[in-house]
Amino acid sequence: MCSAKTVTANAPVIKKPQAEVTREPPKATTIHVNTYLDAKKTAPIISHNMFSYDEIPGPLTLRMINKFWSMIPVMGSEVTVRIIQYLLSGGRFFGDLLSWGGNPYFFKKFFRVYGPVVRLHGAFGSDVVLLSRPEHACAVFQSEGQYPIRSCLESMQKYRLDCRKYQKIGPFFMYGADWERLRKAMEEQLKDSIVKQYETIDRICDDFVERIKVLRNPQEEMPNDFLKEIHKWSLESLCSVTLNKRFGFLDTYGLSPTSDAGVILQGLTGATQAIRKCEYGLHVWKFIETPAWKSLVKHCDMVENVLDKHVADAIESLKYKKDKLTGLDSASMLESLVLKHNTKYQDVMTVMLDMFLIGTNATAHTVGFLLYHLAKNPRCQIKLYGEVKKNPTANRDTLKRMPYLQACMKECLRLNPAIPILSRVLTNDIVVHNYQVPKGTHVLFASHLNSYNEEYFEDATRFKPERWLDNELGGFGNEYQAFATMPFGYGAKSCVAKELAEVQIAMLTYKVCKNFKIEYNYGDITSSSEMLAQPTKPLKFRFVDRA
Numbered sequence: 001m002c003s004a005k006t007v008t009a010n011a012p013v014i015k016k017p018q019a020e021v022t023r024e025p026p027k028a029t030t031i032h033v034n035t036y037l038d039a040k041k042t043a044p045i046i047s048h049n050m051f052s053y054d055e056i057p058g059p060l061t062l063r064m065i066n067k068f069w070s071m072i073p074v075m076g077s078e079v080t081v082r083i084i085q086y087l088l089s090g091g092r093f094f095g096d097l098l099s100w101g102g103n104p105y106f107f108k109k110f111f112r113v114y115g116p117v118v119r120l121h122g123a124f125g126s127d128v129v130l131l132s133r134p135e136h137a138c139a140v141f142q143s144e145g146q147y148p149i150r151s152c153l154e155s156m157q158k159y160r161l162d163c164r165k166y167q168k169i170g171p172f173f174m175y176g177a178d179w180e181r182l183r184k185a186m187e188e189q190l191k192d193s194i195v196k197q198y199e200t201i202d203r204i205c206d207d208f209v210e211r212i213k214v215l216r217n218p219q220e221e222m223p224n225d226f227l228k229e230i231h232k233w234s235l236e237s238l239c240s241v242t243l244n245k246r247f248g249f250l251d252t253y254g255l256s257p258t259s260d261a262g263v264i265l266q267g268l269t270g271a272t273q274a275i276r277k278c279e280y281g282l283h284v285w286k287f288i289e290t291p292a293w294k295s296l297v298k299h300c301d302m303v304e305n306v307l308d309k310h311v312a313d314a315i316e317s318l319k320y321k322k323d324k325l326t327g328l329d330s331a332s333m334l335e336s337l338v339l340k341h342n343t344k345y346q347d348v349m350t351v352m353l354d355m356f357l358i359g360t361n362a363t364a365h366t367v368g369f370l371l372y373h374l375a376k377n378p379r380c381q382i383k384l385y386g387e388v389k390k391n392p393t394a395n396r397d398t399l400k401r402m403p404y405l406q407a408c409m410k411e412c413l414r415l416n417p418a419i420p421i422l423s424r425v426l427t428n429d430i431v432v433h434n435y436q437v438p439k440g441t442h443v444l445f446a447s448h449l450n451s452y453n454e455e456y457f458e459d460a461t462r463f464k465p466e467r468w469l470d471n472e473l474g475g476f477g478n479e480y481q482a483f484a485t486m487p488f489g490y491g492a493k494s495c496v497a498k499e500l501a502e503v504q505i506a507m508l509t510y511k512v513c514k515n516f517k518i519e520y521n522y523g524d525i526t527s528s529s530e531m532l533a534q535p536t537k538p539l540k541f542r543f544v545d546r547a
């Protein structure tokens with residue numbers, strides 16, 4: 001275990017609680033799950049080597065901040081979660097307080113100082129526990145009941161419930177029977193849409209290749225905002241999957257800011273930034289309209305107004321189409337949700353918005369990173385191109401049968417997961433690392449740290465797709481290896497669109513690799529440490545035509 005000496009020179013002196021210093025470190029492998037919702041299944045846990053929740057080590061500084069918070073009646077664990085994420089993203093105020101501001105390895109430092117389980121004290125006893133190891137994730141996820149809970153973004157919740165009166169906060173944050181019903185409908189329709197919209201997804205990738213040709217400068221390089229172009233591809237693809245419509249995001253002559261596509265792009269970009277600002281730091285916007293809150297409302301309204309129009313049009317046209325639809329064959333995903341699953345209008349809207357906010361960003365950032373890794377690893381690119389050449393045409397089946405392409409995607413998601421921190425609110429008491437953690441606690445699991453840990457992956461920092469060919473778990477294949485990297489999350493609340501995202505990313509990578517040799521001649525690009533991690537530098541790739 002590290003001592004306080006490991007903290008950098010200008011950091012505050014953080015003393016570990018006495019109990020932590022004197023006792024033996026708990027064994028990492030002990031996992032007990034007390035599912036007291038189903039008393040028949042489990043017996044109470046009795047262990048001789050168990051420690052209470054209060055014994056979990058954590059920073060004294062945050063305890064002091066907590067004393068301050070507890071005088072302000074709105075601060076809860078949600079805020080603690082956001083503060084952590086704010087610190088992770090280099091937030092200044094609290095970051096400076098802890099002398100860890102701007103340090104992307106904030107989580108890592110916590111673990112180094114306090115051990116693999118860290119408790120951060122929130123107001124009213126509602127704390128956040130940071131977990132680091134795969135076996136901790138296993139304990140959390142295996143304890144999930146039928147309805148797992150993810151901690152929510154309070155700003156989005158307020159917007160949806162107060163401003164738009166949807167009554168629902170959307171599938172990403174919902175739980176319970178309503179969420180389960182919506183989730184099942186989404187799963188079914190997304191699967192269906194991949195089959196139905198496959199050719200359109202394919203054509204949109206071709207359009208992206210053409211767009212690259214238009215964007216290239218005389219040195220065959222992309223502009224600084226190439227990530228935005230990847231976003232456009234991702235949006236065009238998702239619009240056609242959900243609405244059966246092309247929006248023109250990839251228009252050769254650029255995007256008019258007043259077109260529907262232009263408004264959606266501007267709205268989503270602004271909304272993502274505003275949500276980030278509202279969520280990190282103090283939630284003053286709950287009482288007064290801060291600039292960040294006003295921006296959130298403005299940008300979310302922009303996206304919603306356009307989507308509203310299209311969703312309303314689609315629903316209206318159903319009245320006329322209903323009889324003509326033969327077995328729902330020609331229905332879009334949205335139409336099927338309404339026709340087949342009787343999904344209500346407000347639910348359709350929140351589904352659309354969650355998919356746009358989470359899905360398009362995550363997919364676009366993953367593509368950005370994958371092209372980067374291929375550019376930086378010419379050996380891997382040559383190998384992938386060899387596989388591409390052997391498969392002159394790509395369809396859903398052939399893409400799945402390109403093992404190296406699949407391995408490249410997995411390896412990219414291991415190194416740069418779009419959502420690097422998974423969160424849950426415990427629905428059961430659990431024991432992690434011999435510490436008892438009660439039901440209701442917010443836990444954050446820093447899964448991306450394991451990706452860089454030699455304990456789980458040999459040559460952990462290297463982009464090495466071969467590891468997934470040698471071993472289907474990509475690492476040392478121990479008992480918990482499946483929890484060492486979880487880019488799409490885990491269990492009932494894992495990503496609902498994993499298959500769609502994989503098809504889109506595989507198809508685009510196949511086409512780009514088939515047409516161009518990818519190069520990158522600037523500084524190393526890493527992931528920003530945010531809820532939705534993105535590349536930290538402009539993606540100034542050079543795309544050289546293949547002969």
Ligand code: HEM
Binds near residue numbers: 359419423491
């Ligand atoms: C590479 C692309 C993507 C990655 C890495 C990714 C990753 C994730 C992760 C980590 C979660 C949380 C899982 C958990 O907490 O266990 C999630 C949830 C979710 N994702 Fe994705 N995602 C991607 C693409 C998409 C796309 C394209 C869509 C929509 C079309 C989408 C829609 C959702 C939704 C709606 C949820 C919430 C599911 C629920 O709570 O039931 N994602 N995603």
